[in-house]
Amino acid sequence: xxxxxxxxxxxxxxxxxxxxxxxxxxxxxxxxxxxxxxxxxxxxxxxxxxxxxxxxxxxxxxxxxxxxxxxxxxxxxxxxxxxxxxxxxxxxxxxxxxxxxxxxxxxxxxxxxxxxxxxxxxxxxxxxxxxxxxxxxxxxxxxxxxxxxxxxxxxxxxxxxxxxxxxxxxxxxxxxxxxxxxxxxxxxxxxxxxxxxxxxxxxxxxxxxxxxxxxxxxxxxxxxxxxxxxxxxxxxxxx
Amino acid sequence: xxxxxxxxxxxxxxxxxxxxxxxxxxxxxxxxxxxxxxxxxxxxxxxxxxxxxxxxxxxxxxxxxxxxxxxxxxxxxxxxxxxxxxxxxxxxxxxxxxxxxxxxxxxxxxxxxxxxxxxxxxxxxxxxxxxxxxxxxxxxxxxxxxxxxxxxxxxxxxxxxxxxxxxxxxxxxxxxxxxxxxxxxxxxxxxxxxxxxxxxxxxxxxxxxxxxxxxxxxxxxxxxxxxxxxxxxxxxxxx
Numbered sequence: 201x202x203x204x205x206x207x208x209x210x211x212x213x214x215x216x217x218x219x220x221x222x223x224x225x226x227x228x229x230x231x232x233x234x235x236x237x238x239x240x241x242x243x244x245x246x247x248x249x250x251x252x253x254x255x256x257x258x259x260x261x262x263x264x265x266x267x268x269x270x271x272x273x274x275x276x277x278x279x280x281x282x283x284x285x286x287x288x289x290x291x292x293x294x295x296x297x298x299x300x301x302x303x304x305x306x307x308x309x310x311x312x313x314x315x316x317x318x319x320x321x322x323x324x325x326x327x328x329x330x331x332x333x334x335x336x337x338x339x340x341x342x343x344x345x346x347x348x349x350x351x352x353x354x355x356x357x358x359x360x361x362x363x364x365x366x367x368x369x370x371x372x373x374x375x376x377x378x379x380x381x382x383x384x385x386x387x388x389x390x391x392x393x394x395x396x397x398x399x400x401x402x403x404x405x406x407x408x409x410x411x412x413x414x415x416x417x418x419x420x421x422x423x424x425x426x427x428x429x430x431x432x433x434x435x436x437x438x439x
Numbered sequence: 440x441x442x443x444x445x446x447x448x449x450x451x452x453x454x455x456x457x458x459x460x461x462x463x464x465x466x467x468x469x470x471x472x473x474x475x476x477x478x479x480x481x482x483x484x485x486x487x488x489x490x491x492x493x494x495x496x497x498x499x500x501x502x503x504x505x506x507x508x509x510x511x512x513x514x515x516x517x518x519x520x521x522x523x524x525x526x527x528x529x530x531x532x533x534x535x536x537x538x539x540x541x542x543x544x545x546x547x548x549x550x551x552x553x554x555x556x557x558x559x560x561x562x563x564x565x566x567x568x569x570x571x572x573x574x575x576x577x578x579x580x581x582x583x584x585x586x587x588x589x590x591x592x593x594x595x596x597x598x599x600x601x602x603x604x605x606x607x608x609x610x611x612x613x614x615x616x617x618x619x620x621x622x623x624x625x626x627x628x629x630x631x632x633x634x635x636x637x638x639x640x641x642x643x644x645x646x647x648x649x650x651x652x653x654x655x656x657x658x659x660x661x662x663x664x665x666x667x668x669x670x671x672x673x674x675x676x677x678x
Binding site: 227235236242243364 | 601
């Protein structure tokens with residue numbers, strides 16, 4: 201199997217959740233059936249929210265490209281990054297290495313395309329909206345994003361999850377999701393890996409897709425070399 | 440903080456459990472408060488059980504020493520390995536690198552020494568007993584290990600956990616622990632990281648220590664540089 205390098209730590213619990221998803225996606229009889237990963241659990245990547253929303257603090261880009269190169273040198277045959285907002289730096293990461301980058305945004309849009317829904321309700325960080333991380337992929341599939349009315353509240357929830365204070369937040373996430381349905385969303389996308397930690401019990405009248413699940417499936421597919429994954433091909437990345 | 444390299448994948452779920460323990464040991468307000476880790480989640484390390492008990496299959500040692508060197512080159516400032524049996528190869532791992540190895544066996548024995556117990560009931564793989572992984576550390580603290588009567592049954596449980604079939608095993612682990620108390624154990628040691636996945640709800644009349652918890656505490660201490668960890672010092676390792 202081909203080891204996949206994980207640009208992790210954004211946040212660290214989401215990285216652990218991804219590893220758990222990868223584990224659960226394999227029907228293993230022994231350790232050796234599982235997918236090999238090289239995980240840089242780096243919670244010291246500069247805050248994407250500070251840099252992109254507040255315009256202050258250190259730029260995460262050089263840290264992410266250095267992590268990418270280091271994972272490639274360590275033997276990773278592809279890279280993946282369990283943080284939607286950090287995909288703002290996806291082009292720089294791809295340019296830094298010669299191995300494929302399993303782009304969670306593209307993989308997720310591909311998965312959504314199978315559902316036939318048009319209006320996608322976004323449970324995402326305001327930084328994801330402001331930086332247009334999903335814009336290109338959504339446009340190419342004809343999706344319209346639907347954003348929550350009170351995104352400051354959603355950002356507060358993300359901050360609370362990062363500080364480990366999750367009590368009562370599952371209920372609040374459900375309220376935000378129902379708000380999106382009221383606003384016309386036909387499909388809910390969990391597009392923040394912190395929110396992925398709370399979204400397991402969402403019960404809604406519309407389908408729910410989690411970008412972290414889509415990424416896990418792609419990692420397993422790549423590792424096993426069975427060609428079900430989609431990823432940016434380094435040979436064509438300068439198109 | 441100083442990143443700690445994890446020789447992981449033995450099994451992969453135990454490595455995830457260690458990462459979770461490290462996360463929970465930190466009172467974080469944001470991502471950046473958490474401990475950085477470089478994790479080689481390598482489920483393809485040759486089976487320790489096959490090599491040590493059955494005398495067949497590939498030797499895990501060269502794989503483990505290569506992983507150690509690679510984690511050192513990747514920037515790890517210390518190494519740790521969440522697999523008790525694999526500590527059979529601890530000397531080779533230490534010899535392969537110039538950074539400290541946070542030896543889970545020594546750290547665990549140190550922790551047990553604070554309890555004042557003498558007879559330690561071992562919930563461990565037969566491979567751990569046969570290779571005498573705990574012998575030196577136990578001798579230096581004056582501990583006597585107590586082993587279960589039916590170790591084939593314990594090995595079956597470990598194999599079932601590795602294949603994801605954990606239904607009913609918590610109860611069976613409790614029976615094994617009570618057997619150890621009947622045989623004179625004053626303190627139960629969970630000394631197999633697969634069994635650590637099931638030991639959270641053990642209710643016994645004697646205290647329970649889990650080597651994986653001891654290692655997580657040591658990793659956090661080392662990363663924060665607060666000197667509470669014990670580890671083998673590379674400068675003195677040839678004594």
